[in-house]
């Protein structure tokens with residue numbers, strides 16, 4: 389799979405665009421052959437039963453539909469269950485590009501996978517990734533969001549608010565009491581909607597976004613599952629003197645670290 393040499397790099401204009409907008413879109417992070425392999429791994433993981441996964445690694449980001457079907461399943465740490473995900477050209481390329489954006493001290497953060505089932509995949513609400521994270525730090529991280537099939541707006545491609553990575557973490561709330569997603573407060577979400585830039589992509593393309601960039605992905609109205617595989621990279625977070633007041637987080641999320 390991986391040649392260990394990166395085959396993708398950013399030019400100066402792309403690096404400047406990322407720092408200006410907080411996101412960037414590339415048409416290919418890896419080869420069609422590797423995308424086909426990744427799709428097999430992905431479908432195997434999503435076909436596995438819940439007890440394959442450690443507690444909390446298989447979550448519903450939205451509530452099931454009226455027929456009881458999952459509408460936005462997420463697998464955290466997929467590489468734990470499919471170690472071949474650690475040895476891909478996509479990862480080599482992503483790490484090299486992340487280094488161009490965040491500097492040479494960049495390291496791997498968590499991977500995850502979010503599936504929008506054909507025809508009934510739910511929207512992913514407007515949010516900033518950092519709203520989920522430890523309030524005792526400021527974070528510097530990027531996510532590489534790679535679809536494993538061509539992905540249009542109607543299938544739920546990523547959408548971003550340009551420049552929003554320069555904001556603080558905005559007020560969020562739990563999307564509903566039973567699901568695991570956070571969403572921006574309604575007035576902020578409405579404002580984001582009016583400024584969104586949608587990024588349709590071919591299979592194996594990638595969007596890259598900063599952890600404070602406001603983003604969303606719509607429902608999947610197509611007849612094809614929308615498979616997204618996401619690799620995260622970061623530099624060491626900076627401790628803050630007074631922890632941020634992320635009142636929307638569930639109390640158990642970071643309880644042990646803050647005790």
Ligand SMILES: O=C(O)CCC(=O)C(=O)O
Pocket residue numbers: 502512517531533544603604605616618
């Ligand atoms: O795949 C999705 O629907 C949303 C992904 C996302 O929010 C993220 O990668 O931060």
